Structures are given as structure tokens and as C-alpha cells.
Amino acid sequence: MLNTKQKTLRRFWYAIMPMEHLADGPKPFTLLGEKIVLFLDGEGKPAALEDRCCHRTAKLSTGWCKDGNIVCGYHGWEYDRTGKLVMVPQFPERQAVPNARTRGFHAQERYGQVWVALDDPIADIPDVPEDVDAGFRRIPQFYEHWKTSPFRLMENSFDAAHIAFVHRNTFGDINDPVPEQYKIEETAEGFTASVRQEVVNPAHAQKITGEPAGKTMRNMVNKWYVPFYRRLDIEYPSGLRHIIFNCATPIDDGNMQLTQILFRNDTEEDCPAADLVAWDEAIVREDKDMLECTDPEVVLDLKMRTELHMVTDRPGMIMRKRLLQVFHDNGEEEYVEGAAPVLAAE
Ligand code: FES
Numbered sequence: 001m002l003n004t005k006q007k008t009l010r011r012f013w014y015a016i017m018p019m020e021h022l023a024d025g026p027k028p029f030t031l032l033g034e035k036i037v038l039f040l041d042g043e044g045k046p047a048a049l050e051d052r053c054c055h056r057t058a059k060l061s062t063g064w065c066k067d068g069n070i071v072c073g074y075h076g077w078e079y080d081r082t083g084k085l086v087m088v089p090q091f092p093e094r095q096a097v098p099n100a101r102t103r104g105f106h107a108q109e110r111y112g113q114v115w116v117a118l119d120d121p122i123a124d125i126p127d128v129p130e131d132v133d134a135g136f137r138r139i140p141q142f143y144e145h146w147k148t149s150p151f152r153l154m155e156n157s158f159d160a161a162h163i164a165f166v167h168r169n170t171f172g173d174i175n176d177p178v179p180e181q182y183k184i185e186e187t188a189e190g191f192t193a194s195v196r197q198e199v200v201n202p203a204h205a206q207k208i209t210g211e212p213a214g215k216t217m218r219n220m221v222n223k224w225y226v227p228f229y230r231r232l233d234i235e236y237p238s239g240l241r242h243i244i245f246n247c248a249t250p251i252d253d254g255n256m257q258l259t260q261i262l263f264r265n266d267t268e269e270d271c272p273a274a275d276l277v278a279w280d281e282a283i284v285r286e287d288k289d290m291l292e293c294t295d296p297e298v299v300l301d302l303k304m305r306t307e308l309h310m311v312t313d314r315p316g317m318i319m320r321k322r323l324l325q326v327f328h329d330n331g332e333e334e335y336v337e338g339a340a341p342v343l344a345a346e
């Protein structure tokens with residue numbers, strides 16, 4: 001699958017950037033290979049347009065906002081939040097503005113982020129009920145560029161076998177390579193993978209987990225939503241919940257944007273947000289280094305046999321099957337470029 005060729009992927013919402021990045025003016029982003037500009041309209045709501053002025057093609061993201069419109073920095077032409085050209089400052093008062101526009105995209109705010117869908121969306125942004133639950137706080141953890149594809153991040157998030165190796169210096173145990181199996185239930189939006197796992201709670205993690213150091217059990221409910229969202233709900237025996245929500249946003253065929261937001265049912269006094277970011281950061285770094293050395297192109301069609309699989313890869317295999325089905329349901333085939341089958345030894 002090449003992300004930029006699969007039209008169906010244009011019909012999902014993606015987290016683009018934290019809302020506060022737009023406070024001081026328009027910002028550019030590349031989504032599925034499309035250069036877009038984001039800005040705030042007169043009501044403070046996010047808007048997304050093609051980052052190209054219809055006068056001399058200048059990037060609108062180098063301009064500024066005025067009364068809820070975006071102004072091109074080259075000759076001052078103004079566009080409203082839908083992309084319609086509304087003002088040409090060089091024209092005399094009685095001369096009508098040409099009937100023209102730059103392309104507009106769907107945009108909205110959710111969980112403190114700007115979300116964009118390039119074409120009419122076929123699914124909502126996954127609901128995180130804790131966002132409106134007064135017992136929980138929301139902590140933005142990561143907003144960063146990774147040189148890999150969103151599918152690789154998604155399947156890694158459900159790959160129990162990498163932990164003993166990739167995370168051998170944090171929480172993995174390289175002498176215990178056979179992981180606990182997830183119980184997987186497919187859902188309308190993706191699947192739910194659950195596991196109850198024995199882990200070691202290190203002394204420095206006591207504030208994070210609310211538990212004493214030593215061996216402990218924890219329940220993990222890890223949900224995948226088509227195409228590139230994930231919600232990991234970790235429940236510690238202390239009653240503390242550590243809920244990670246990710247959106248892996250496709251920038252182009254080899255790059256993605258990781259957005260990670262944490263929800264916790266404790267307070268800043270119980271455990272400072274900075275400690276929670278630092279705790280998850282060590283783990284995320286290890287995944288990033290490994291994923292950036294994989295091939296960003298993932299072939300969904302298992303019949304092509306471009307990769308081998310093992311039992312612990314079942315979540316990733318279900319993802320391939322479901323995503324391919326969504327493409328087919330939307331009248332699209334998978335686009336494959338250059339991927340070759342795995343060689344036989346003899
Ligand atoms: S290029 Fe935008 S106003 Fe001229």
C-alpha cells in the first residue's frame with residue numbers, strides 16, 4: 001500500500017497539530033502528500049485549505065490572518081475558511097472579486113488538536129469518553145515526525161513479541177521472548193485486544209502506577225480503529241488508569257506524524273505531567289529507532305507473501321485484512337510498488 005495512492009485514506013480524520021500552534025498565524029502541513037495550510041477563522045475554529053494561492057501560486061502559509069480570513073503574503077489576496085477568494089486589494093471598489101477558490105478541506109478541533117479530512121469522511125474520530133470525564137486529566141505527550149508509515153506504528157502497538165527485544169533496556173526481558181497472547185475481538189471499527197500481564201514495577205515507577213516496587217499484575221485493553229488510531233487502556237491494581245490515545249498521521253509514503261495524548265485519573269500533585277511524559281518517552285524512543293529502520297511500504301494482501309508472519313503477528317494480520325476490505329468496500333484496489341515476495345532458502 002502506498003498511502004498517497006490510496007484514495008480511501010483521504011476519507012479519514014487525522015490529527016495535524018496542537019490547536020495552540022495556530023494562535024500566532026497560519027501553519028503548513030503535508031497530509032497524504034497534499035500541501036495544506038491551517039488557520040483559525042473568526043470564531044477561533046480551525047480551517048484547512050490547499051496551501052496555494054490562485055493568483056501566482058504562493059504558499060498561503062507564509063501569509064497571515066485577518067478578520068477570520070487568510071491573507072496571501074505575496075499581493076494580499078484574501079480567502080475565507082472555505083477557500084473562497086473574498087478580497088483583491090488592488091481592485092477598485094466597484095470591481096467584483098473573481099469567482100475563484102483554493103481547495104478547502106474538512107477541519108475540526110478534538111482533544112486539543114486540529115483534525116483534517118481531505119475528502120468526505122467515512123468514519124468519526126474515535127471517541128475517548130475520558131476527555132469529558134471530570135475524573136480525568138488530558139496530557140499532550142508527543143507531537144513529532146517519524147520516518148516510517150502509520151501502519152508500521154499501528155502494528156507495532158499490538159506486537160507483543162518486540163517488547164523483549166526492542167525494550168530490553170526499559171521494561172522488556174530478553175530472556176523471556178515468548179509473550180502472553182492477546183485475546184482479540186473484532187469490532188465494527190477495528191478490534192479490541194486484551195491481556196492480563198505480570199510485570200515488574202520498578203522503584204522509580206511508583207508515582208506512575210501508584211503501586212509499590214515489585215511484581216504486579218496489570219490489565220491492558222488495547223483498541224485499534226481503522227485506519228491508524230489506537231487507544232491503550234492500562235489499569236493498575238491501585239485503580240490508576242493510564243490511557244494512551246494515538247493517531248498516526250500519514251504525511252507521505254515514508255513519513256508520519258505521531259500524536260500521543262494521555263488521560264489519567266489522578267492529579268498534577270499525585271504525579272506531575274512532566275514525569276508521565278518522561279516515563280513514556282523512553283519507550284517511544286525505542287520504538288521510533290526500530291520502526292525507522294523498517295520498510296515503510298506495507299503490503300496488505302497476504303497472498304503476495306512480501307513478509308513472513310508468526311502467531312504474535314495476528315493483530316497486524318487482522319489490520320491488513322480489515323484495511324484491504326475497507327479499500328474494496330470503497331471501490332479501490334491496493335496499490336503496490338516494488339514490493340517482492342520473500343525468497344525461499346532453496
Ligand atoms: S500570489 Fe497570492 S496574492 Fe499574488
Ligand SMILES: [Fe+2]
Nearest residue numbers: 156162166287
Ligand atoms: Fe514498543
